[in-house]
Amino acid sequence: MKLTKILTTKLTSFWLLSLTAVGAIFFIGALVSFVQLTYKFQQQKVTQLETMLVQHYQPDSHWDLHAWLPPILIAYNANSFKLTQGDDIVFEYYSPTPQNNPTIYKHIIDPKADTAMELKLPQPYLLHQLGWYELLIMLVSLVAIGLFVRYGLRWFTHELDGVEQIAQRSKLVLDGKHAEALSAAGNGRPRLINRAMTKLLEQLQDAQKERGRFDQFIRSKTFLDPSTRIGNRIFFENRLEALTHHNCMIAHGAVMLINFDDLDLLQQQEGDEVINEQLNDLVQAISTLLQPYEDVVFARYDFNQFAIVVPQASLAEADTLANKLLKLGISQLKNQSDTQDNYVHLGAAFYKAGDMQEQVLEEVDMALKAAQLQRTNNWFMYDKGAVDKEIAKGSVRWRSFLENTLVNRRFVAITENVIDSDGHACHKEVFSRAIDNQGNEIRATLFIPMANKCGLMPQIERQLIETVLFELMAHNKDSFSINLSYDSLTSRAFIRWLRTTLMEQRHLASRLIFEVSEDIVVKHQQDLMENLNLLRKIGARLCVDHVGLQVVGTHYIQECHFDLVKLHRSIIHQIHLKSENQLFIRSLIGGLYRAEVQVFAEGVSRFEDWQTLKILGVSAAQGDYFNQ
Missing domain, CATH: 3.20.20.450 (EAL domain)
Structure with missing residues (x-):
C-alpha cells in the first residue's frame, strides 16, 4: 500500500508538472509571438517612411522635409532621425525625451545619389500598454484555466483514489482478511475490477461457510447419533479419553449408564416416530438436568443405553443425580407393557484420580447388571469406598x-x-x-x-x-x-x-x-x-x-x-x-x-x-x- 501511495502521488505530481510545462510553453510562445509581431509592425512603419521619402523627397527643396517629416517622426516616437547625402546631413531630428536601448534602422534610399537614412526607434513592445479590457480578458482567462486545472486535479485524484481502493482491497485479500475486503467495496476503479473482486469475495465467503457446514456434517456423521443428535459411542470414548492421562483418570468423578430394556420391542409396537419423539424429549430433559455441571459428557452408548460422565462430582452429588435421572427415564420414556416396572436401570461408578479407564467402564457395567438383577426400576452405585483426600x-x-x-x-x-x-x-x-x-x-x-x-x-x-x-x-x-x-x-x-x-x-x-x-x-x-x-x-x-x-x-x-x-x-x-x-x-x-x-x-x-x-x-x- 505504501508503494501504491507513492506511485499515485508521483503520477499526480507528473500530471501537474506536465500541465504546468504545457502552460509555460504556451505562455512563452505567446510572448515571443507578441514581440515578433511588434517588431514586424515597426519594420512596416520604417518601410512606409522610406517609401514616403523616396516619393516626396526633392533635393532642391529642404523645406518640404521640415514640413511633413517631423510630425511623422513624433508619431513614430523616434529617438532621432538623420538623412544624409554623401557626407552632408540633409535632415536631422532629435526627440526631446529619448529612450534607452533604441532599435537602429539604417537604409540606403538612393544608391545613385548616395542618399541614406538612420532612424532610432524605441523597443516596439515598450510602446504597447495593456488596457483594462485586455487585463480583464487575461484575468478571466487565468481564472478559467485555474478552474479547469482544479477540476482536472480533483478528477484525476478521484480516479487514482479508486485505484488505491482496489490496491487496499487487494492487500486485505492477500492478508487473509476477506471479510474486511468484502465490506470495503467502496468506489474502486476500474469499477469492473472492483465489482469482479466483490463477486469473487462473496462466492469465497459462501464457499467458506459451506466448507464449515461440510466439516460440521462430517463431524456430526462421525460423532453424533442420528436420532437424538447427541454424541454416539465414538464421541463418548473420545471424551472419556480426554479425562485420562496414560489411560488413568486425571481427577475424580462419576460415570453412569442408563439402560432401557426391550426398547427395540417397544419401538416395533409403538412405531419409530413415537419412540424417537419420546427419546428426544428424554434427551432434552436430561440435558437440562445436566446444565449446572461443568464438562459433562452425555452420549448414546448403544441403541438402548445412554452414558453420562460427570467430572469433579462428589458422592453426594452423584447419588442425587442418579435418583433424578432414574425418575426422568421412568416419566419420559413411557412403557405400557407388562414390564413397565422393570425397564429402566441405571448403573453408576465413582472413580478417583489414578483409576484405570478400562476398570471404570467395567465397574459401571457391573453396577448396571446389579441394578438389573433387582428386577425393578432402580439404580446401583459401584463405590469402592476410597475417596481422594483432595476430594474431601x-x-x-x-x-x-x-x-x-x-x-x-x-x-x-x-x-x-x-x-x-x-x-x-x-x-x-x-x-x-x-x-x-x-x-x-x-x-x-x-x-x-x-x-x-x-x-x-x-x-x-x-x-x-x-x-x-x-x-x-x-x-x-x-x-x-x-x-x-x-x-x-x-x-x-x-x-x-x-x-x-x-x-x-x-x-x-x-x-x-x-x-x-x-x-x-x-x-x-x-x-x-x-x-x-x-x-x-x-x-x-x-x-x-x-x-x-x-x-x-x-x-x-x-x-x-x-x-x-x-x-x-x-x-x-x-x-x-x-x-x-x-x-x-x-x-x-x-x-x-x-x-x-x-x-x-x-x-x-x-x-x-x-x-x-x-x-x-x-x-x-x-x-x-x-x-x-
Missing part, C-alpha cells in the same frame, strides 16, 4: 487454600515444548501448579474447577502471566503459550491490566500466544470477540485448543482470526487406528489451508501417532513422546 476438601477449604496460595505466590509455571515436523521447538506451553504448605504440587486439573467456582481464575492467570513475562521471557528468547479462561477474558479489571502490561512490554507481546478452549469460544463468541481482537492488535497470537471435543462447525476459527488450532488429545490418541478421526483432521486442515492457520496436536504419546499426524498435515505437536 470442601469449597470453603478450597477457597482458603487458593487465596493463601495467591498471597504467597505459590502458583508456579512449568513448560512443555511444542515440536514442529522438523524436530525444532516452536514455542513452549505454560502449565500451572499450586504448591501446598507441605511443598507438594497440586495438579491444575484439581484446583482449576474449584478456582472457577470461587471466581479466582483471573487472579491465578494474572500471577501466571507475570511469571512468564518477568521471569521466563527475561532469560531466553522463546515464545510461550498461556491458557485463558472465560472468567479472565470477560473480566474488565483483568483485561485492563493485561492491556496495560502488554503495551508497556510491547516487545514481548509478539512472543505470547493466548489459548482459549473451543467450548468457550463456541458458546460465547460474541462476548469474546472484542477482547480477542484487542490481544491480536497488541501483537499477541491467538490459539484455540481442545478442538475436536465438541461437534461444531469451524467457521469461528476465521471469524475470530485465530492463528493456531490445537487438536485435543482424545482425537490424537491412537489416531493411526481411527479412520474417522483422520477424516475429521483432513477436513479441518483442508478448510483452513487458505486461511494460513496452523494446526497443532496435543497429547502425542506414540511414534505411530506422530507419523500419522505429519502425513495428515499437522504442523507441530506436544506430548509425552517428545518429553521422553
Whole structure:
C-alpha cells in the first residue's frame, strides 16, 4: 500500500508538472509571438517612411522635409532621425525625451545619389500598454484555466483514489482478511475490477461457510447419533479419553449408564416416530438436568443405553443425580407393557484420580447388571469406598487454600515444548501448579474447577502471566503459550491490566500466544470477540485448543482470526487406528489451508501417532513422546 501511495502521488505530481510545462510553453510562445509581431509592425512603419521619402523627397527643396517629416517622426516616437547625402546631413531630428536601448534602422534610399537614412526607434513592445479590457480578458482567462486545472486535479485524484481502493482491497485479500475486503467495496476503479473482486469475495465467503457446514456434517456423521443428535459411542470414548492421562483418570468423578430394556420391542409396537419423539424429549430433559455441571459428557452408548460422565462430582452429588435421572427415564420414556416396572436401570461408578479407564467402564457395567438383577426400576452405585483426600476438601477449604496460595505466590509455571515436523521447538506451553504448605504440587486439573467456582481464575492467570513475562521471557528468547479462561477474558479489571502490561512490554507481546478452549469460544463468541481482537492488535497470537471435543462447525476459527488450532488429545490418541478421526483432521486442515492457520496436536504419546499426524498435515505437536 505504501508503494501504491507513492506511485499515485508521483503520477499526480507528473500530471501537474506536465500541465504546468504545457502552460509555460504556451505562455512563452505567446510572448515571443507578441514581440515578433511588434517588431514586424515597426519594420512596416520604417518601410512606409522610406517609401514616403523616396516619393516626396526633392533635393532642391529642404523645406518640404521640415514640413511633413517631423510630425511623422513624433508619431513614430523616434529617438532621432538623420538623412544624409554623401557626407552632408540633409535632415536631422532629435526627440526631446529619448529612450534607452533604441532599435537602429539604417537604409540606403538612393544608391545613385548616395542618399541614406538612420532612424532610432524605441523597443516596439515598450510602446504597447495593456488596457483594462485586455487585463480583464487575461484575468478571466487565468481564472478559467485555474478552474479547469482544479477540476482536472480533483478528477484525476478521484480516479487514482479508486485505484488505491482496489490496491487496499487487494492487500486485505492477500492478508487473509476477506471479510474486511468484502465490506470495503467502496468506489474502486476500474469499477469492473472492483465489482469482479466483490463477486469473487462473496462466492469465497459462501464457499467458506459451506466448507464449515461440510466439516460440521462430517463431524456430526462421525460423532453424533442420528436420532437424538447427541454424541454416539465414538464421541463418548473420545471424551472419556480426554479425562485420562496414560489411560488413568486425571481427577475424580462419576460415570453412569442408563439402560432401557426391550426398547427395540417397544419401538416395533409403538412405531419409530413415537419412540424417537419420546427419546428426544428424554434427551432434552436430561440435558437440562445436566446444565449446572461443568464438562459433562452425555452420549448414546448403544441403541438402548445412554452414558453420562460427570467430572469433579462428589458422592453426594452423584447419588442425587442418579435418583433424578432414574425418575426422568421412568416419566419420559413411557412403557405400557407388562414390564413397565422393570425397564429402566441405571448403573453408576465413582472413580478417583489414578483409576484405570478400562476398570471404570467395567465397574459401571457391573453396577448396571446389579441394578438389573433387582428386577425393578432402580439404580446401583459401584463405590469402592476410597475417596481422594483432595476430594474431601470442601469449597470453603478450597477457597482458603487458593487465596493463601495467591498471597504467597505459590502458583508456579512449568513448560512443555511444542515440536514442529522438523524436530525444532516452536514455542513452549505454560502449565500451572499450586504448591501446598507441605511443598507438594497440586495438579491444575484439581484446583482449576474449584478456582472457577470461587471466581479466582483471573487472579491465578494474572500471577501466571507475570511469571512468564518477568521471569521466563527475561532469560531466553522463546515464545510461550498461556491458557485463558472465560472468567479472565470477560473480566474488565483483568483485561485492563493485561492491556496495560502488554503495551508497556510491547516487545514481548509478539512472543505470547493466548489459548482459549473451543467450548468457550463456541458458546460465547460474541462476548469474546472484542477482547480477542484487542490481544491480536497488541501483537499477541491467538490459539484455540481442545478442538475436536465438541461437534461444531469451524467457521469461528476465521471469524475470530485465530492463528493456531490445537487438536485435543482424545482425537490424537491412537489416531493411526481411527479412520474417522483422520477424516475429521483432513477436513479441518483442508478448510483452513487458505486461511494460513496452523494446526497443532496435543497429547502425542506414540511414534505411530506422530507419523500419522505429519502425513495428515499437522504442523507441530506436544506430548509425552517428545518429553521422553
